[in-house]
Amino acid sequence: MRAIVYTRQSMDAAGEGRAVARQAEDCLKLAESRGWDVVAQYEDNDISAAGKKTRPGFEKVLADLGAGRAGAVIAWNLDRLTRNRRDTVRLIETAQEAGAVISVVRGSDLDMSTPAGRMTADLLAAVARNEIEVKSDRQRRANEQRALAGEAPRNGRRPFGYTLGLTETVPTEAAMIRDAYAQLLAGGSLTSLARQWNASGALTSTGHRWKADTVRSVVAAPRNAALRRYRGEVVATGTWPAIVDEAQWHALVAILSDPSRSTSDDRAIKYLLPRIALCGKCGARMSTGSKARGQRTYKCLEHHHLAVKAQPIDDYVTAVIVARLARPDLADIVDPGPDIDVDALRTEANTLRARMAEAARMFADGTITGAQLARINGDVTARLEAVEAEMSEAGERDVLARFVDAGDVAEVWEGLDILTQREIVKALFESITIMSPGPGHPPFNPDNVVLEWRRGDD
Numbered sequence: 001m002r003a004i005v006y007t008r009q010s011m012d013a014a015g016e017g018r019a020v021a022r023q024a025e026d027c028l029k030l031a032e033s034r035g036w037d038v039v040a041q042y043e044d045n046d047i048s049a050a051g052k053k054t055r056p057g058f059e060k061v062l063a064d065l066g067a068g069r070a071g072a073v074i075a076w077n078l079d080r081l082t083r084n085r086r087d088t089v090r091l092i093e094t095a096q097e098a099g100a101v102i103s104v105v106r107g108s109d110l111d112m113s114t115p116a117g118r119m120t121a122d123l124l125a126a127v128a129r130n131e132i133e134v135k136s137d138r139q140r141r142a143n144e145q146r147a148l149a150g151e152a153p154r155n156g157r158r159p160f161g162y163t164l165g166l167t168e169t170v171p172t173e174a175a176m177i178r179d180a181y182a183q184l185l186a187g188g189s190l191t192s193l194a195r196q197w198n199a200s201g202a203l204t205s206t207g208h209r210w211k212a213d214t215v216r217s218v219v220a221a222p223r224n225a226a227l228r229r230y231r232g233e234v235v236a237t238g239t240w241p242a243i244v245d246e247a248q249w250h251a252l253v254a255i256l257s258d259p260s261r262s263t264s265d266d267r268a269i270k271y272l273l274p275r276i277a278l279c280g281k282c283g284a285r286m287s288t289g290s291k292a293r294g295q296r297t298y299k300c301l302e303h304h305h306l307a308v309k310a311q312p313i314d315d316y317v318t319a320v321i322v323a324r325l326a327r328p329d330l331a332d333i334v335d336p337g338p339d340i341d342v343d344a345l346r347t348e349a350n351t352l353r354a355r356m357a358e359a360a361r362m363f364a365d366g367t368i369t370g371a372q373l374a375r376i377n378g379d380v381t382a383r384l385e386a387v388e389a390e391m392s393e394a395g396e397r398d399v400l401a402r403f404v405d406a407g408d409v410a411e412v413w414e415g416l417d418i419l420t421q422r423e424i425v426k427a428l429f430e431s432i433t434i435m436s437p438g439p440g441h442p443p444f445n446p447d448n449v450v451l452e453w454r455r456g457d458d
């Protein structure tokens with residue numbers, strides 16, 4: 001019979017931790033005593049960092065047995081061959097299918113060609129499968145309970161803004177996060193924050209320079225508002241100190257999940273109206289950046305039927321906005337922000353989350369059925385979403401507010417970054433449609449820019 005010898009170097013149990021050379025020697029002796037032909041020797045090394053994740057040798061054993069290239073695998077003992085229960089199940093299933101023999105120096109063979117061997121293998125595999133289930137179930141329950149109790153997640157990395165385990169905030173970093181909230185809620189950009197944080201010399205908690213993405217993942221984390229997330233959902237109020245309040249966090253998440261503010265857009269958008277302006281021929285969005293006759297144009301994103309010089313349009317829209325913002329009645333169109341009792345909402349949100357957690361426990365105990373759980377969750381989720389939306393509204397500030405009593409509106413406008421300017425465009429206009437200027441190259445005509453006001457048109 002053709003056989004494979006498998007050895008693994010690891011640092012576990014002393015008696016089994018024989019050197020690889022000794023393991024191989026014992027295995028080869030066993031093969032010889034059986035009269036087997038050793039066709040391959042595979043080895044894994046668990047001591048190296050890579051070995052903790054992958055076991056190429058073990059995978060080759062499975063492949064060879066599965067393909068019938070060998071009828072037996074020899075190892076020093078079964079624990080040496082399979083590092084965990086999952087490996088055991090895979091090995092036994094492969095050997096069973098191939099009718100192969102699993103042979104060990106210390107222990108008895110599992111010969112899948114005999115009824116006794118198959119029965120023992122079935123039993124071993126069943127035990128291993130059960131242990132996998134019990135273990136993962138136990139772990140899942142423990143994790144879930146910790147999450148519902150609002151305990152900090154137990155992973156080894158220190159989150160930016162906090163000490164390891166979230167026991168306390170790191171004041172300088174917490175201040176940066178608060179400042180980031182203030183800027184983002186007022187229309188600032190992630191890219192600009194990344195630049196500022198890099199300029200300040202601050203690094204991520206893993207020692208890297210900031211990018212828009214990493215700033216986003218730090219600021220958007222619910223832990224900043226002492227909210228405990230579990231499997232992607234906020235499930236409880238955490239037991240650690242908050243850096244920002246819950247309403248601010250909801251507002252930030254709402255802003256960051258607005259698709260027109262994705263980080264790739266942040267990097268790409270340098271002008272006032274791309275993806276805001278609409279094509280006058282088909283209503284599709286327009287892009288910019290491409291040049292025709294040395295001039296930037298707004299171009300229909302869907303068809304090749306409209307391209308219009310961009311700068312005169314930007315200048316015109318800017319002039320209209322500045323004129324509107326400079327009017328003394330600006331305060332009348334600025335939303336003063338809703339009068340919302342955030343504390344009451346937060347209390348209600350926590351009560352709702354507790355009710356969901358309680359329902360989940362009752363379902364686990366068998367007190368209620370799956371259908372009842374689904375109904376309770378449906379009701380609670382709907383209300384929770386409404387409450388969260390209200391909190392989010394409470395945290396948002398009107399982008400126009402800065403212009404009330406601003407003095408020189410044009411100067412304030414010039415000082416804003418492009419993303420904030422775009423937020424203002426979106427706040428003021430329902431739509432901006434760019435009509436075809438007609439044949440030839442006629443001079444710019446403001447009538448070809450159709451502005452539909454959202455507010456301020458009175």
Ligand SMILES: [Zn+2]
Nearest residue numbers: 279281282300
């Ligand atoms: Zn079009």
